[in-house]
Amino acid sequence: MELVDTRDLKSLDRNIVPVQVRPRVPCLGMHILNFSKLKYKNLIEQFKDKGYKFVDFSRTPNQKKEILLRHDIDFDIGKALEIALLENQLNVASTYFFLIRSDSYNFSTPENIKKIKEIYNLGHKVSIHFDSTLYSSAKAGFTLEKNLFKLLTNLNTEIVSFHRPNNFYLDNNDDFFGVPHTYQDRFFKDIKYISDSGGGFFYDHPTKCDAFKNFDSMQFLTHPIWWTTKGDTNIEKIQSFLKESSKNYSVHFAKNCKPWKEFVNKS
Ligand SMILES: [Zn+2]
Numbered sequence: 001m002e003l004v005d006t007r008d009l010k011s012l013d014r015n016i017v018p019v020q021v022r023p024r025v026p027c028l029g030m031h032i033l034n035f036s037k038l039k040y041k042n043l044i045e046q047f048k049d050k051g052y053k054f055v056d057f058s059r060t061p062n063q064k065k066e067i068l069l070r071h072d073i074d075f076d077i078g079k080a081l082e083i084a085l086l087e088n089q090l091n092v093a094s095t096y097f098f099l100i101r102s103d104s105y106n107f108s109t110p111e112n113i114k115k116i117k118e119i120y121n122l123g124h125k126v127s128i129h130f131d132s133t134l135y136s137s138a139k140a141g142f143t144l145e146k147n148l149f150k151l152l153t154n155l156n157t158e159i160v161s162f163h164r165p166n167n168f169y170l171d172n173n174d175d176f177f178g179v180p181h182t183y184q185d186r187f188f189k190d191i192k193y194i195s196d197s198g199g200g201f202f203y204d205h206p207t208k209c210d211a212f213k214n215f216d217s218m219q220f221l222t223h224p225i226w227w228t229t230k231g232d233t234n235i236e237k238i239q240s241f242l243k244e245s246s247k248n249y250s251v252h253f254a255k256n257c258k259p260w261k262e263f264v265n266k267s
Contacts, residue, residue: 032233033199033226037040037086040227044090046207050215054092056125060186068191069094070182071224072129072161075104075241077112079224084119097129097161097182100145108164113152126155129175131163142177182219192218199226199234 047054052067061068069087072096073080080096087094096119100107107113120126127144135141146157161182162169173185182188192211194204204210206220231237254261 033237034232035196035199035205035226035237037082037227039224040083041086041090043206044087046212048090048092052215054094056093056095057182057187061191061217061219063191065215065219066191068187068217068219068222070161070219071096072163072221073105074102074129074163074223075225077105077107077115079228081115081119082228083222083224084122084124086122088122093123093125093184093251095125095127095159097127099129099131100148100162101134102131108148108152116153118172120153120155125159126153128157128160128162129163132169133199135163139177142179146179182221187219190235192216193221194218195221196223197221199223199237 012047024192047067050065052065054069055061055066057068057070069092071080071083071102077098080098084094084096096116097110098116099105105112116126120123128142128149130142130145132138132141135144142160149155149157157179159182160176160179165183169181170183172181172183175181175184187193192204192209194201194206194209204211206218210216225241226234226237230239230240250260250264254264
């Protein structure tokens, strides 16, 4: 059965009494991470050494020794490719979720489509990271994004993850207009869930938690930006990412605006 048939999800949201499914983030703001590609590699190797099998969202995971590795790409597709290449070297596969319509990046440029296809060709799954706040009708918005995704990548949407989901989405165990989602009980509540959202392990640590000690299956969500960007804290990483983005934007301006190109070349 579908989550909602014809009614608009947003109008339903107002009638939902918020239910807290996870503890609140204990400490937002500046957070020392020590996150790097090397640290990420070490984490993956710990799972491999313990005998965990890397599986995708196409079936219900077993209760023991399986890991669903998921990446939500909120800011940059190049960062996703860096992690995809690293995982390929480590001989593991994961699932990458991309925002189709975002101010962070343009999903549809030839360069970005090429990167997404490269990630797919490395053996990973790719799909939609859906931001429901863009639409007055979730159903119409999701249909539009599924069509765009198919048109640009020639792939079907087999699983969806939600961008900054509210409790309405976190607490729904039904398919999302016919498509399974990463917060369904079998992926989110029936097994351990670990996330680096906000740039830290604020709830639990992937390899220091009891679940890991007990070989319990888990879904592990990461955002590649935290692992591939310079800086000791989440704030420093964002600062260096913005600095780099500004340089790239300047190159883009130079390609499209002669006076800026001349100005940059002289300075
Ligand atoms: Zn997101």
